[in-house]
Amino acid sequence: xxxxxxxxxxxxxxxxxxxxxxxxxxxxxxxxxxxxxxxxxxxxxxxxxxxxxxxxxxxxxxxxxxxxx
Numbered sequence: 001x002x003x004x005x006x007x008x009x010x011x012x013x014x015x016x017x018x019x020x021x022x023x024x025x026x027x028x029x030x031x032x033x034x035x036x037x038x039x040x041x042x043x044x045x046x047x048x049x050x051x052x053x054x055x056x057x058x059x060x061x062x063x064x065x066x067x068x069x
Contacts, residue, residue, distance in 0.1 A: 012061070 024031060038046060 041049075
């Protein structure tokens with residue numbers, strides 16, 4: 001059971017790193033513009049955005065696990 005949890009965690013972290021790496025490799029200018037846009041938002045809006053992204057991630061993981069991943 002612990003091995004399955006660790007394997008799933010490693011898979012999830014690896015997928016995040018792949019997506020992050022692709023964005024930085026293929027569109028570094030877009031990252032700069034996105035960081036500027038984030039700086040212009042108040043901290044509370046960034047917090048809400050982060051919580052919404054986290055909830056969406058949990059939902060996606062839950063759905064994937066429900067489908068047999």
